[in-house]
Amino acid sequence: MANRLNDKSPKVWTSAAARRLLALAGNPVSVKEAVTIVSDRLLDGVSCPPTDLDAIMPRLNITGCDSDPEIPVSGALRRNGDGFRIITSAYLSPPRKRWTIAHEIAHAVFETTGPNCPRHGEELERLCDMIATEILLPRTHILPLVQTQITFETITSLANTFKTSLAATAIRCAQVVGISVFEIEANRLQWGYGIIRKGRFVEKDDAFREAVVRAMRGEAGTETVVLRFENDIARWSMEWKRLGETRALFLLSRVKEQLNDFASFHR
DSSP states (O other): OTGGGBOSSSOBOOSHHHHHHHHHTTOOSOHHHHHHHHHHHHHTTOOTTTTOHHHHGGGGTEEEEEEETTOSSSEEEEEETTEEEEEEETTOOHHHHHHHHHHHHHHHHHHTTOTTOOOOOHHHHHHHHHHHHHHHSOHHHHGGGOSSOOOHHHHHHHHHHHTOOHHHHHHHHHHHHOOEEEEEETTEEEEEESSOOTTSOGGGSHHHHHHHHHHHTTOOEEEEEEEEETTEEEEEEEEEEEOSSSEEEEEEEEEEEEOHHHHHHTO
16 A cells, blocks of 8 residues: 555655545555546536536535635535535635635545545645546646647636636646746745745746746746756746736746756856
């Protein structure tokens, strides 16, 4: 079982939630594959895009969804007689509400795994996020739509098609085709997926500083930057777009040619 709990990424899954999901999927070789298997079962025969979440609910004994202005979190899965109801905050945007419903559907998946199923824990929440992503933005539906270079125009179109947020759609594209995405808020890196991680302070990096300043002024833009990671140095196409008063989303796509001459020159 230990090998099955270790995906290709450095993440080693150790929780009961991961073991439950693997068993539910028939014990595939990785948690990532288990997420895909379980999600594909839920999506079988369901209209997509956008994913018809209402069609999935009865398969997990969910009787419906209610909004509650008093709920202190985005959403919750609550018992309702012999079944469940999903409760969401009344203040969520439509894409955020769909994400919350998909996440709670994932919690309902674990409720099917038998007595004393996991209901709390960091790994459980991450697994529910992974299932929600696969439900809302299925890999088999995304792949045919991202065969060319990914731009904000591409991501915006996909977000409109799948009824998901721009950030969630950008992250999904990064997972599927290998681009990198990150978000700056108030001149600080909030999160990153791909080569840019939270530990790298892009706002202090010469390659990013001017783009961050321009983004905070409300300017959209595209330019090529040179980045070095360990012993690899290459050109990356960077595009950015402001999302709010203090937030901006950045995309990084690698330019194919290598910069060996550049690397030698700067040794």
